[in-house]
Amino acid sequence: MEQFIEWITQPWPWWVAGPLIGLTVPILLIIGNKSFGISSSLRHVCAMCAPANIPFFTYNWRKEMWNMMFVFGVLIGGFIAATFISNPETIVVAESTQRDLAALGITDYSRLLPVEIFNWDNLFTLKGLIFFVFGGFMVGFGTRYAGGCTSGHAIMGISSLQWPSVVATIFFMLGGFITTHFLLGPLMALAGF
């Protein structure tokens, strides 16, 4: 039992987590004929709370409640993993990443996310504006414009051999590479890191 607890609290390797994430595709198809996709939930919130007569948001969102239940489950799953089977050690990433991030002012690996960025004190500062407001806006705007995110396009779309999803995934990665290597440094300097 102790061994099991030790095993389950450690970070799971990619060859355990990846296939389990992939299994979500057939599970959702079989239990309800649903296509895996998470960013749609953001659209459903708009349709529920502020449709404002916009055609894009006037549809029967009640039929999509399964998607809201799924993402609510993801939130609960995050709570369970962090509360009951969390890794007591610090996050270990590649040494080269640690060096690069130290140069940007990020050195605290005590939690899953850098506490230097992700804390409430930053909310009404330039850090909060860049990392929460601007970053979040780009995620929501971009995924909907692209018609899906990592789950809907990269996993569900490519799994079902749809080439538009391959295009989308290539541009997700390209946007991420360019931002990481050319934009993140100046943005963080601007924000005062």
Next chain:
Amino acid sequence: MKTIEKNKIAKDAVCDAPNMQESGENLLKYLIVGVLFGIIFVKAEVVSWFRIQEMFRLQSFHMYGIIGSAIAVGALSIFLIKKFNIKSLKGEVINIPKKEFRKGQIIGGFIFGLGWAITGACPGPLYAQIGTGFTVVAVTLLSAIAGTWVYGRFADKLPN
């Protein structure tokens, strides 16, 4: 079989009323799958801003291994579902909507990538991060909802 068809027609006829058949215990199964999914996300550190940085800096195989093996398992599953004509629990033929190519997959995809590198999260991890206790990510989520709304508002004016 006839009753199923009758139910389906009845369901379609009241499509604007709250869909009672989809609520309650029928929805619970999606919650359970979501919970398991969220646990995997956190335990594999997919939700970690550090891991996303490591991925975009090409300094570890971890995230590529996860996404790659998830696609492999997903593709194999869909192949098997089609080959053996596996039905859903309700007995329906499995239906996967076709994705049409649009310019949005290029422009929107790039914009999402930008946001992904800054927030260290795609939409799924946003929910999981909040669950792990980083409640400030709720602000990021609200902003993502706002971004989705603004897209919807101006969708007809954007190149598509």
